[in-house]
Every structure is written in C-alpha cells, then in structure tokens.
Amino acid sequence: MxxxxxxxxxxxxxxxxxxxxxxxxxxxxxxxxxxxxxxxxxxxxxxxxxxxxxxxxxxxxxxxxxxxxxxxxxxxxxxxxxxxxxxxxxxxxxxxxxxxxxxxxxxxxxxxxxxxxxxxxxxxxxxxWCPPTKESSGGGAAMKEFLVLRVGELLVEELEEVARTELRPPADALSAANLTSINFRDVILTIITMLAYSRSHKSSRLTMVWSIFLKACGLPARAFDTLHALGITMSHKWTANTFKAIAESAKGDTRLDVQLRRLLGSHDNLNIPMRVFSQRSHNLNHFINASAATIWILPESAFLPPDISSKVKEARRVAAQASEAFPLEDLYLGEEDAAARMHAQGRHRILRFLLDSPAFAEYSHRDDPLFAPPPPTDLLPCGVDHVVTQHILETVEVDESSYDGTDQLMNKIWLEQMGWGSDEEKRRTGMERLLVWAGDQLTVDRIRGLARYRHDDPNSFARMDWVEPVFGWFHATMVFANSLHAQYLGTSAGIGLRKAFETLSRKGLMKQETKGVFWHHLDEALWHVGEANFLALWAEVGEVSAHAELASKSPQELITILDTIHKKHASRAAVTDLENAAAEEQDEVKRQMVMLSADLLPYFDLREAMKIGDVGRMEDLLPTMLFRFAGGGNHKYAVEILELIYKLRTEWPDELR
Known part of the structure; x- marks a missing residue:
C-alpha cells in the first residue's frame, strides 16, 4: 500500500x-x-x-x-x-x-x-440468514443451529442470575412485608419463576406467595400436587407447615402489641363445612361450628388513663345506686342540635343525587358555597399516625351461641392467645384492665348475660368487670336495612320495594336472609331506589321533563327546589300533614313514598358516617334507630341502642366516651 x-x-x-x-x-x-x-x-x-x-x-x-x-x-x-x-x-x-x-x-x-x-x-x-435472491445460497440452517445453542446458553445465564438475585427469598421470607412486596401483574414473571424453580427449589419467592394465597382460597390438596409439579406452587406439606409458622409468628406479634397498646376485640361465629372426596367410616363429611376473633390495636392518639378500669367501675356503682331509672326525657338531650345536623345532612344527600347525575357533569357552579357539605360532627382522625392494626386470633371449634361456649372463649381461650392466661395476668386484667369487646347482638347478649350470672363471684376477674360489651355497628346497619325491607316491601300489584325489585329484575330480595349476600344486594337496591326517587322529585318539583334542563338554573334556584323537596316530600312533617288532611284529600300512595323518603335519608346518613368515621353523626342517629327498632319489632337491638345511649350519657366516664 x-x-x-x-x-x-x-x-x-x-x-x-x-x-x-x-x-x-x-x-x-x-x-x-x-x-x-x-x-x-x-x-x-x-x-x-x-x-x-x-x-x-x-x-x-x-x-x-x-x-x-x-x-x-x-x-x-x-x-x-x-x-x-x-x-x-x-x-x-x-x-x-x-x-x-x-x-x-x-x-x-x-x-x-x-x-x-x-x-x-x-x-x-x-x-x-435470508439471502436477497432465491438463487443465492444462504447460511440459514447454520445460523439457526447457532442461535438455538447460544440463546439457550444466554437463557441459562439469565435464569441463574434471576434465581440468585431476584427470586431467592430473604431471611424473613414469611414476613408480611416480604409476602406483600411482589407485583403479580406481569405474567412473564410467573413463567420465569417456573423455569427458575425447576432448576432450584431455593428460587421460590413467588412460588411461596402463590402457595400461601391459593391455600388461603381453599385450594384442594390434589390441585396443589398438580401445580407443584408444574413449578407454580410449593408442595402441600410445605404450605401447611408455612401456615403454622406464620401463625406462630403472628401470635408473637399479637402478644407484643397487646402488652404495649390500647386495644379492643371482637368475635363472631364461623361455620366451616368439611368435605372429603372419598368417604370412609373414619373420613366423613362434617360441619364445624367455630368462633373467630380479631384484636384491634388502637393508635397512640386513642389514649386512656391507667386507672380507666377503676373509673368505669365507680361510674357503674354510682349509676346503679341512682334513685331513678334512666328518664325517657334524657333521650332528647341535645336533640335540637342533632335534628339540625341530620336535617342538613339529609338536604345535602338529596342535592348530591342531582349533582352526581350525568346531566350535571358539566355544571359550572358545582363549587358554589351554597352546595358546600355540612361540617362533620365528630370526625375520627386519619393518617399514618392513626392507623388501627389488626391481629387475627386462632380459630377455635367452640360454639359461641351458648353461655358455656362464651365462657370458654372470653375467660380462657382468647386470653391465652393474647398472653393474658396466667394467674398474674388474670389478676392484672381484673384489677387494672378494661377490654371493650364488640360483636353482633347474640355475642353481646351472651357476654352481658354471663356477667350478670357471675355477679356474686369473689373477685373482679371472675365477675367479668373488665369486659365492656358493645354491639357492632355493621350488624346494626344490616338490621336497619332489614327493617326498611320489612316495612316497605309491599306487593307486586301495589306500591313498595317489591314492585321496584321486580321492575329492576333484582332476584333474591323478596325474602330476608341472614346468610350470604342478601344485605349487600339489599343495600345496593336501596341506594338505587332512593336515587331514582329523589331524581324524580327533582324533575317534578323543578317542573322539567329532563334533568338537563335543571343545569341551566342558578345555585339559588336549585336550593329553593331542594328546600321544597325536603320539606314537603321527605320529612316527618310532610307525613304528618298528609295524615291530618281531610279524608277526601288523603293520598295513600304519596304518603307511603314520602315516608319511605324520610326513612331512607337516615339510613344513607348512617352508611356515609360509618364510611368516613364521623362518630358524631352516628351518635346523632341513635334515637332514630331506637324508635325504628322498637316500632319495627327488633326489640333486641332496641335494647342494645338504649344500653349504648345510657352508657354514653350516664355510665361511662368522659375518657371512655
């Protein structure tokens, strides 16, 4: 060159x-x-x-x-x-x-x-790989052989790296933080996990999580064996042992939190059908009546003084020695303020139905001060510092519907699982502790009845002075909805909820059920019926044929229509006016619909108050719930509501209220 x-x-x-x-x-x-x-x-x-x-x-x-x-x-x-x-x-x-x-x-x-x-x-x-002309001789066959060999080597290297770094579980493999840190959205991750698990059983982080999840869903052992052979889950024996290890670890965490923090508990009955695929004399289907409990660890802000137990006992003693029983007039203490707050919440609920409708999606005055919601009455604090921790105790095969079962659960089993089972801990429990325990009406009634039965026992622990039973608001909400169902079901040919359910093709709502999803479907139907009813009132009172026509009105005009709806079509005063009208002016259909509207608003108010944690609104609704349960034949829950009102106003010290 x-x-x-x-x-x-x-x-x-x-x-x-x-x-x-x-x-x-x-x-x-x-x-x-x-x-x-x-x-x-x-x-x-x-x-x-x-x-x-x-x-x-x-x-x-x-x-x-x-x-x-x-x-x-x-x-x-x-x-x-x-x-x-x-x-x-x-x-x-x-x-x-x-x-x-x-x-x-x-x-x-x-x-x-x-x-x-x-x-x-x-x-x-x-x-x-592919020559540009057909007459040319390419090396496609050789390149295919080369690619298969090299891609296989590369895949092996990648699997070894992934198995070594990403899929190998850490030392705390069964901790809650590790089990909830995996993202299941990528299907490719499952495929990679199967390949990695086939090379080493130590590469099982995702496999472990799948095993725990599917076991909790009730996957049969035979299905586990199939998935284990495919590399998707661990073996059934490993999963069973893991659940035992997780339970032991959770028990230690529960006992630690119980000793350091304020808490409340709850339990309910549990029905478990045990089925077998091949029945034998020693292996038959059977039904288990069990009980499951949960301990709720309250945040630091839920402070109770160390002497709260003695204060509650003293308040009970003073209330028991009162010369007069709880006067009925005390139910109406502060009723005017509570009625004003409930009135404001009802008006805003009717307004929300209109503002949330599709016709008002583009309404330009949605943020007008006239549409502002009422302030909360007593809202629980929220945020990271106010999170309630949940600990689930071991399920036991004890029927809580009997007094003997309640005695075993409250005075032995739950205390032992919480770490309060020793004689010294029982002495501290009777002398120093106060345990608020929630449940349905049967649970609370059994605890209260057992305490009455043992009122002459020699010490505070045996008398169960340390237990403060309260009903669960979720169960009370279900009874509220069932009461509305019983009152307004009506007939197919007349008026009432039955006609609405049949028009909407809602099945399974004609007869009340205590099991299954009856309340969920009923609650959804009540919201739909209530929304349709109030939207129809907006169109009728507003004298329009479509709700879109209301969007042209000013906020003040809408508030005027709202006041008319609430006063004349959804209040007790409107029902009274219709009942006092002359005989020839009586309108039974309208009276029923006005009464239904007036009764739905407190139910909607209760559902929203529970959802956001406004305990003040819930307390305002107690007299309304008392009269509904008393008049609707729900006497047991009427007693529970009256018991809670009495404790809030007379028996509990200020720290516990």
Missing part, C-alpha cells in the same frame, strides 16, 4: 493510526491492548456505530470516478487471495481470531474491530 493510500486509509478518523485513544477489540493481542490494570470500557453502541459507519462511508466515497467498479475490485481481491493460498473461508477465519499472530497484528485487529462495531454487521447477518 502506497503512502497516499495510507493517508486515505486513516483520513476517516482524522488521527494517527497508533493513537492511544483508538478503541481496540478486547480479545486482541496484549501488546496492543490497554494496560492490564485498566479495564477495557467499550464506547456506547450508538456513538460507536456512528463512528465506524462514517469510516466505511468514507471508504465508499473514496472510489475515484472512472475506476473499476466494486465487483471488479472484489474479484481482484479474491484472485490475490488465491495467489496467497487463501479462500474466503480461510481469510475470514484468520481475520476473526484465526491464530495468535493474526490476533496480535494491529492492522488486522483494527479492521476486525471496525467490522464488528459497524452497523453493516447487522445487514450482513441478515443476508446470511
């Missing part, structure tokens, strides 16, 4: 061919490689491809006009190779790390590096 050719050869780089900054192939000879102590760092692919692409492009542009075309140059080069005893195969083998001399030669190394980093390499490989 002449001097001129050499200069043209290196012009594309604009630098000396032996410049130290030149990027070399790391597999080339050590004599021209970077220093041993300095690791070789290749340039980014995008900049390297651009750099080497410029070099190749400059070579193409360097062809002088009128010279031999590319085909002639290639033929001449191959003839020269033949003269040197080389063909294309030998030449390529030598250039691409053929022997140590070719690897060490700087000129060969440079051209090899240019080719391997050039974007042209991809087009060359593509032409090898």
């Amino acid at each position: 002449s001097t001129t050719d050499d200069e043209t050869y290196w012009d594309a780089f604009g630098d000396d061919p032996y410049d130290d900054e030149l990027e070399l192939d790391p597999l080339d000879a050590n004599s021209h490689a970077p220093e041993p102590n300095l690791p070789f760092i290749p340039a980014p692919q995008s900049s390297a491809a651009s750099f080497y692409g410029v070099y190749t492009a400059s070579k193409r542009a360097s062809f002088p006009h009128g010279s031999a075309n590319l085909e002639t140059r290639v033929v001449n080069t191959m003839a020269f190779m033949q003269a040197q005893g080389l063909n294309l195969e030998l030449f390529m083998e030598a250039v691409f790390w053929g022997d140590s001399d070719c690897t060490a030669n700087y000129t060969i190394s440079y051209e090899r590096t240019v080719f391997m980093r050039s974007p042209t390499l991809l087009s060359v490989l593509s032409n090898w």
